Amino acid sequence: MLPYEEKERVVAFIHLEAQLADEARYDEWEALWSDQANYWVPRRDGLDPATQVSHINDNRARIATRVAQLKTGYRYSQEPASPMRRLVSNIEIEPLDESGYRVASNFLLLELAVQSTNDLHLWGGRVTHELERAGNELKMRSKKVVLVNGDEPIPNLAFLI
């Protein structure tokens, strides 16, 4: 069993990551990543990312590009940023390597497309975070988001999912 305080720390990280994404706090969100990173949104679970095209399959450099584009003020698909709130639940934590964690969770996200239609979009899926310790902090090594509807026609996914 994970010590209670350690579990609370991991859960707090997951909640913080969700909050920074919801609030378009791009720099703070980017700072959660470790130097080696993979931000991955496959079309569905079980596909090989080497050959099957994904919605997002960013390495650390492309995460930086994604954030830089969002910050230009001209990323029209997120200008202004979608008001968002996500609920995170069903959190499962397992140890990974020496000092890291693999954290699985479900999410439900409300996104308001204020850039164009003002439609309210409902997103949901299963997220797997891989976290590592960096000194006294936790950092994200990977985030995989399997959307319920990722292999269907979906609206813009230009925000941080």
Next chain:
Amino acid sequence: MNSVKEGIDFSELIQDDRIHGSLYTDADIYNEELTRIFYNGWVFVGHDSEIPESGDWVRRNIGEQPVLMIRDKTGQVQVLMNRCTHRGNLLFTNKAGNDHHLLCPYHGWVFDADGTLLDTPEAGGYGKQFNKPDFNIPKVNHVDSYRGFVFACAAEEAITLAEHLGDAAQLLDRVADMSPSGEIELSGGWLQHRFKANWKMLPENDTDGYHVASTHQSFVMATSSQAPDYVGEDSLPQVRDWGNGHTEIDFTPGYRKVDKTFEWYGRLSESKVPDYIAAMEQRYGKEEARKKLVDGPPHAIIFPNLFLAEMNIVYYYPVAPDECVQVYTPLYLKGAPELNKRTIRQTEGAVGPAAFLLADDVTIAERTQIGLRAHGSDWLDLSRGVDREEVDKDGHPVSHLSDETSNRAFWNHYKAVMNQ
């Protein structure tokens, strides 16, 4: 074919240098488009490489109609209505599969992969008047392919695919000839993107060079793309009207002036893909291979629904007057694994709902759809470049990349089809 609904005068709505906003919003016009463009004209359905084996099928839409592109036991590609002839049930709900028999789950009718009705359970219940061949699944009348690109036309009498493509067949040659085997392989899966906008904004925007600097300026600011060097007042690339509604942004005049390979591929260094270059030289010879690697693949629309988007293959279909879906797959070249593993990452960066380019095009299209509800100025201007348009050596109108020659070409052909 039904006659044009009374009261719609397409020659009035589509003028040489402007079009009427109702073309994007009117439900009667939309229904007429489904009939004339999608249900009686040639449309792109898929690629041979998606269904290599007998029994392989993929689900597709022709206009709003669900269809199956399936390879029958003789190896022929058929396009069948995805509907049981008994009581109308959708035969397949998955995206793709392999089935030698098509089984309807409702009452258990079974069809061959070419649509022939094979079995009706408890057949004794059908009387003497029941004629089995009457219940074969309807096929789209004309199915033909060029360089593996499969097109279908449901009209009873149709022009040939070759006539529909005309000179624009060269664009499909340019795509396939980027491959050291001369063949492409669309096996990377499709990203699907929903637009709350009229479908015609896609072919218009896909070969509109004018919007790049504004709509995509965040991409230009955040990346080291070659694109900004090839758009702008003094740039050499041109838009071209290939006839029959096929249009292109031709970047090659710019790339040829720079005379470097892979400008079109984000200035990829030759040292990263030695096997691909060697394979290209082996097939085409050194000089011809270099020319292909300087020019790159086309950026073009094949009317009405196929977008040859450089290293991506893209198509789209209408859902409603104010809604459509566009889908994307990486352009994999058969025999070029070294390049393909890079291409998939480029596709993910460029196109799809989360990528750095197309998401912004969607937002602009959706904003246009809403803007069109405002009246007073009911026309959309298409006059850019009318005074500086030229004709190239093959007789095709061309103009500066930022000119609306491509959009006028789309609408001229649209008008001809709708007035037929």
